[in-house]
Amino acid sequence: MGLRAGLRERVRAVLRDRYGIPTEVELEPITEPRPWGYSTNVALRIAGRLAEEEIARLDPSLSKKERKRREKALVREHALRAAEELAAELSRELPAGVARVEAENGFVNFYLDPAVYGRELIGQILADPAGLARGEPRQEKVMVEFSQPNTHKPFHVGHLRNTLLGNALSNLLEFAGYPVVRANYYGDIGLHVIKCLWGLMHLGELGIEREEGESEGRFLGRVYSAVDRLLGEDGPERERVEREIRTLHQRWDRRDPEVVDLWEKTRRASLEEFRRIYRDLGVSFELEFFESQVEEAGKEAVRDLLEKGVAEVSQDPEYRGAVFVDLAEKTGDETLGKLVILRADGTTLYSTKDLALARIKFERYGIDRSLYVVASEQSLYFRQIFAILRLWGFPQAERCVHIPYELVVLPEGKMSSRRGTVVLFDELWDRAVELYTAITRRKREERGGEEEGEEENARLIALGAIKYYMLAVDKMKQVVFDFDEALSPDGRSGVYLQYSYVRARRILEKAGLDPDGAGAELVPGEEVELQPAEVGLMRRMDGFSFVVEQALEQLDPSPLAHWAYQLARDFTDFYTACPVIRAGEPSRSFRLALTAAFARLMETVSTRLLSIGLPREM
RNA sequence: GGCCCCGUAGUUCAAUGGAUAGAACGACCGCCUCCUAAGCGGUAGAUACAGGUUCGAUUCCUGUCGGGGCCA
Numbered sequence: 211m212g213l214r215a216g217l218r219e220r221v222r223a224v225l226r227d228r229y230g231i232p233t234e235v236e237l238e239p240i241t242e243p244r245p246w247g248y249s250t251n252v253a254l255r256i257a258g259r260l261a262e263e264e265i266a267r268l269d270p271s272l273s274k275k276e277r278k279r280r281e282k283a284l285v286r287e288h289a290l291r292a293a294e295e296l297a298a299e300l301s302r303e304l305p306a307g308v309a310r311v312e313a314e315n316g317f318v319n320f321y322l323d324p325a326v327y328g329r330e331l332i333g334q335i336l337a338d339p340a341g342l343a344r345g346e347p348r349q350e351k352v353m354v355e356f357s358q359p360n361t362h363k364p365f366h367v368g369h370l371r372n373t374l375l376g377n378a379l380s381n382l383l384e385f386a387g388y389p390v391v392r393a394n395y396y397g398d399i400g401l402h403v404i405k406c407l408w409g410l411m412h413l414g415e416l417g418i419e420r421e422e423g424e425s426e427g428r429f430l431g432r433v434y435s436a437v438d439r440l441l442g443e444d445g446p447e448r449e450r451v452e453r454e455i456r457t458l459h460q461r462w463d464r465r466d467p468e469v470v471d472l473w474e475k476t477r478r479a480s481l482e483e484f485r486r487i488y489r490d491l492g493v494s495f496e497l498e499f500f501e502s503q504v505e506e507a508g509k510e511a512v513r514d515l516l517e518k519g520v521a522e523v524s525q526d527p528e529y530r531g532a533v534f535v536d537l538a539e540k541t542g543d544e545t546l547g548k549l550v551i552l553r554a555d556g557t558t559l560y561s562t563k564d565l566a567l568a569r570i571k572f573e574r575y576g577i578d579r580s581l582y583v584v585a586s587e588q589s590l591y592f593r594q595i596f597a598i599l600r601l602w603g604f605p606q607a608e609r610c611v612h613i614p615y616e617l618v619v620l621p622e623g624k625m626s627s628r629r630g631t632v633v634l635f636d637e638l639w640d641r642a643v644e645l646y647t648a649i650t651r652r653k654r655e656e657r658g659g660e661e662e663g664e665e666e667n668a669r670l671i672a673l674g675a676i677k678y679y680m681l682a683v684d685k686m687k688q689v690v691f692d693f694d695e696a697l698s699p700d701g702r703s704g705v706y707l708q709y710s711y712v713r714a715r716r717i718l719e720k721a722g723l724d725p726d727g728a729g730a731e732l733v734p735g736e737e738v739e740l741q742p743a744e745v746g747l748m749r750r751m752d753g754f755s756f757v758v759e760q761a762l763e764q765l766d767p768s769p770l771a772h773w774a775y776q777l778a779r780d781f782t783d784f785y786t787a788c789p790v791i792r793a794g795e796p797s798r799s800f801r802l803a804l805t806a807a808f809a810r811l812m813e814t815v816s817t818r819l820l821s822i823g824l825p826r827e828m
Numbered sequence: 829g830g831c832c833c834c835g836u837a838g839u840u841c842a843a844u845g846g847a848u849a850g851a852a853c854g855a856c857c858g859c860c861u862c863c864u865a866a867g868c869g870g871u872a873g874a875u876a877c878a879g880g881u882u883c884g885a886u887u888c889c890u891g892u893c894g895g896g897g898c899c900a
Contacts, residue, residue: 241847251846254883261883285883315847316883529900545831550900559900587897589832616833619896649866657864671866683841686833688896694853695840699866701852702841709866717863760844772842775851782867791863805863828866 213307213327214248217320221250224299229292231256239753240319246749247308247321253296254316257289289316324740328748329733329800332807335751336730339810340818342751343758345387349578353391353571354380356583357493360397361480362406364431365487367633367691368585368618368625374680374821375615376583377493378767381819386762391577394495395567396484398477399502400560402434404459405441407472408451409433411458416440425636426479431627438628459557477502487635491673492821497575501563504570508562511569511602512552520601521551529554535598549594564595565602572606579609581765586614586686613765615685621692633691642672642697649699653828660827670823671705672697677822678704682771702775704822707812710778711824714809717790721802725809725826732803734796743780743787744804750780751811758819767820774815774822781808 214237221235233256237248261284268280293313300311300318307327312319322328334341356376359369377392384390397403409416416436420429440451461469488494512533515521520540524532531554537546551561571580582592592612599607618633619625625632650668654661679696683689699705715725750773757773790801816822 236844238844238846241843242850243848249846251884254846257883282883289883317847524900526900532900534900545899547899553900561900585897586833590898614833616896624896653864653866659864684834687841688834690840692840698853703852703866705866706852709864713864713867720863756844763844769842772851776842779851785863786868789863828864 213305216305217248217308218250220300220305221252221296221318224296225252225256228295228299229256229260231259237320239749239756240321244319245321246324246745246752247319249317249319251317253293253313253318254289257285257292257316260288260292261285286316292316293318324745324748325737328740328745329738331748331752332803333730333733335807335810336733336803339807339814340385342811343755344385348387348389350388351391351577352383352388352579352581353393353497353575353577354383354581354583355393355395355499356380357488357495358395358397358584359484360400360402361477361484362398362403362430363434363480363627364427364632365484365635366618366625367635367638370491370635370638370676371615371618371680371689372583372585373488373491373493374677375685375767377491378681378770378820379581379583379613379765381821382758382761382767382770385758385819391497391575392495393497393499393571395499396481396501397560398481398500399462399473399505400558401455401459403473403477404455404462405437406430406434406476407462407469408455408458409437410472410476425483426476427483428634428636430476430480431632431634435627435630442628456555460555463557490639490669492823499567499570501560504563504566505558507566507570508558509552509556511565512562515551515565515598515602518602520598524550524554531555535594535601537594537597540601541597543597545590546594546597547590549591549598551598561591561595561598565598568595568599568606568610569604572604579611580606581611581613583613583615585617587617588612589614613685616688618689618691621690633693638676638693638696639672641693642676643669645697646672646675646699650828663827667825667828670825671699671708671828674704674708674822674824675699676704677820678707678771681767681820681822682775684768685766707774707778707816707822708824709828710781711809711812711816712826712828713785714781714805714812715826717785717805718802718809721791721798723802723806729806730803732799732806734799734803738796738800741784741788743784744801747777747780747784747804747808750777751807754811754815770815770819774812774820777808777812777815781805781812784808 218235218237225231225233233252235250235252237250240247240249264284265281268277293316296318297311297313307323307330309321309323312321354376357369357373359365380390380392410433413419418433418436441448458469512521516533521533521535524530524534532550533552534548534550536548538544538548549561550559551565553559571577584592589612596607596610599610617624620631622631647665647668650664650671654664675697680689718725757769761767761769788801790798790805793801813824816824
């Protein structure tokens with residue numbers, strides 16, 4: 211049992227024996243200006259009950275306001291007294307590593323002995339860097355569906371946020387012990403694809419030509435935008451184009467060879483481009499689904515839902531023939547409204563396919579929990595889909611969870627392919643590589659060093675900047691995209707994490723140690739005089755398990771990103787304040803061990819959890 | 829109209845209901861004989877508003893205002 215768990219148990223035992231109050235005890239890190247330790251608020255939490263009797267005896271003739279004032283005072287008094295009593299009781303026997311227990315403001319604070327506990331902590335990290343926070347292996351198999359780009363459209367920074375978020379979340383769940391299946395679901399068919407195909411058949415009319423060296427994705431994106439723009443303008447042209455697109459959609463539905471052929475060719479080009487992007491990003495999927503693959507299954511699902519009386523055929527003049535589910539009526543939840551699951555002309559929608567896919571995920575892949583990382587604007591849609599699954603008779607619906615996040619927007623508003631206001635991933639990536647190639651070269655020239663591997667390194671750093679920018683924002687907050695911020699190497703950035711790590715490696719190297727393998731043998735057994743920066747760094751490292759817990763609760767990697775920065779910051783404070791290599795023993799050994807422990811923990815949070823790669827040199 | 833999300837320094841972001849609301853960028857002033865200045869130190873600066881719950885509210889609840897989104 212770890213120190214924290216042990217303390218928690220002891221507090222619980224005292225509460226039970228002394229007050230007869232069985233209650234959960236939470237132990238949190240003490241906040242900053244106070245020294246390193248853990249704190250519990252149980253005294254404050256039970257004070258109300260302790261004060262009950264005296265409150266009941268208060269003079270009933272008192273005014274309401276006065277009565278309330280006295281009640282508060284009584285509760286406060288009991289809290290302070292209980293905290294004192296608890297601290298006194300717990301002080302009688304302190305576990306190794308705890309220096310003292312104190313009652314302060316109603317909190318019971320356990321202050322650690324940094325020399326004793328710190329040495330143990332560093333030893334643990336060096337032996338098993340993930341061990342501080344990793345969960346026990348679990349049975350429950352989780353599928354995380356994320357990224358979901360549409361073929362025939364470009365991959366933009368919105369997809370980037372989704373992809374990085376879904377990937378980090380998958381890392382986190384794996385770290386917590388779940389078997390995770392990363393799944394992608396490509397929108398390779400649907401109205402947007404048909405629009406693009408129509409555009410390709412009418413390039414002359416659109417006035418579009420494939421430019422020299424233009425990527426397929428970009429070209430298809432331009433075609434799609436042009437068609438979309440055409441459809442946005444009122445007039446007879448628009449009606450004709452709409453009609454032609456509908457006809458084309460039906461030709462697709464009949465698998466007209468000409469249409470299928472064009473679709474296959476362009477689809478392949480799109481997918482190749484996405485795969486290149488995932489390679490650049492270092493993201494991979496265990497499973498890939500395609501909308502085209504579940505179209506037929508979707509139509510079957512609709513037939514089944516009609517038979518079961520869940521779905522019905524619309525009589526509404528505007529949608530006559532379309533199939534929909536009246537969820538408000540079927541579930542009694544007015545906010546669910548209605549959802550169309552098949553168009554009147556028999557062509558499929560997202561909903562048609564999502565219903566079929568959900569079934570396949572559970573039946574064919576035996577997953578226990580299905581997470582959908584999709585923008586929050588789809589919240590209602592997913593509630594509707596899950597509700598239909600339930601009506602359809604799938605108990606798994608209870609284990610489907612939509613993980614919403616907010617969009618990446620531009621200062622002037624939502625990105626729109628119609629208006630051409632989309633930041634493509636490639637554009638960001640090209641600028642990032644260009645910028646960091648230049649910076650990396652300049653830095654190398656300034657300090658001398660090997661040119662070998664520089665290009666690779668520049669890409670790693672560029673990627674770190676971009677990933678950190680995307681991951682460090684609470685997922686429920688919009689990201690207002692800004693090139694300068696996304697690419698900046700200054701301050702709170704991915705680059706800062708990487709730089710701190712490189713500095714740590716260099717220190718280990720200069721001490722003649724293996725930066726990848728320096729280990730627990732360095733932790734000295736004797737007493738070491740500790741500097742505040744050393745304690746600060748250990749204290750931060752000790753908080754790892756808390757932040758992992760928080761990220762899991764919120765299903766959001768952003769707390770990890772913030773913590774990683776704090777960790778780097780505290781390491782920087784440490785090496786700024788404390789010379790390592792030229793320090794005398796036993797400080798030298800201790801500081802080397804601390805440096806190695808930092809490196810191991812940074813690898814864990816950055817590489818393993820956030821998928822932000824760490825260079826060896828910069 | 830109904831429902832969902834977000835309002836914290838000039839800006840971008842932090843703060844499982846807790847103790848003196850933290851950073852970064854930008855601004856200004858400093859620091860390379862010393863493990864890499866992609867760095868470090870210092871100065872200035874914020875909880876939209878009104879109620880409520882609570883021993884304690886940036887955090888939870890209600891309402892108002894502002895921004896974003898969804899409602900075949």
